[in-house]
Amino acid sequence: EDQVTQSPEALRLQEGESSSLNCSYTVSGLRGLFWYRQDPGKGPEFLFTLYSAGEEKEKERLKATLTKKESFLHITAPKPEDSATYLCAVQARNNNDMRFGAGTRLTVKP
Amino acid sequence: DGGITQSPKYLFRKEGQNVTLSCEQNLNHDAMYWYRQDPGQGLRLIYYSQIVNDFQKGDIAEGYSVSREKKESFPLTVTSAQKNPTAFYLCASSAQGQVNTEAFFGQGTRLTVV
Numbered sequence: 001e002d003q004v005t006q007s008p009e010a011l012r013l014q015e016g017e018s019s020s021l022n023c024s025y026t027v028s029g030l031r032g033l034f035w036y037r038q039d040p041g042k043g044p045e046f047l048f049t050l051y052s053a054g055e056e057k058e059k060e061r062l063k064a065t066l067t068k069k070e071s072f073l074h075i076t077a078p079k080p081e082d083s084a085t086y087l088c089a090v091q092a093r094n095n096n097d098m099r100f101g102a103g104t105r106l107t108v109k110p
Numbered sequence: 111d112g113g114i115t116q117s118p119k120y121l122f123r124k125e126g127q128n129v130t131l132s133c134e135q136n137l138n139h140d141a142m143y144w145y146r147q148d149p150g151q152g153l154r155l156i157y158y159s160q161i162v163n164d165f166q167k168g169d170i171a172e173g174y175s176v177s178r179e180k181k182e183s184f185p186l187t188v189t190s191a192q193k194n195p196t197a198f199y200l201c202a203s204s205a206q207g208q209v210n211t212e213a214f215f216g217q218g219t220r221l222t223v224v
Contacts (some may be wrong), residue, residue: 034213041198041220044153079150089213098204099156
């Protein structure tokens with residue numbers, strides 16, 4: 001069965017303090033791994049798709065990387081507006097459903 | 111503006127009632143999904159549809175029903191058989207194929223049983 005585990009559950013950072021979020025996965029043939037940002041009471045907002053091990057994507061202070069077993073979301077010099085829950089999801093080659101992890105709740109203090 | 115629209119934003123249901131949540135997309139996506147999110151938890155898949163007039167159960171389909179009569183629309187009915195329906199419901203859509211299959215979400219419907 002496809003599984004996604006995110007760690008840590010919650011992370012508190014000071015503004016400017018860089019860190020990484022982890023997404024470990026098991027899937028029978030990866031089609032894609034997705035990162036989303038979710039603000040309270042809102043729908044998830046798409047950030048990145050990664051398709052193969054070694055791939056990296058960047059957007060402002062965020063950088064996502066992928067290996068055969070896990071993905072990292074690196075946050076460089078975060079700002080308070082980066083506070084949100086970050087969700088990871090995987091999609092297998094043999095079907096279209098997406099399986100999500102429980103998310104990492106990030107708080108950045110000024 | 112292309113996007114995915116859920117309505118209503120808030121919905122209150124009495125015990126024993128069926129309610130239907132609306133989801134419409136104008137992205138020309140073939141695949142559509144319904145997820146449930148409980149406080150502090152990730153998204154759990156209720157149903158998904160890859161094409162009109164076809165849909166598959168997800169992990170927590172019991173007490174829910176869907177239809178896919180049009181490409182643009184994928185309504186979810188929460189039936190009285192759903193024992194604990196209070197939750198945040200999210201609809202999403204995605205393109206089919208091998209690339210660019212990321213899902214785009216609506217803003218959600220918060221359902222409360224009163």
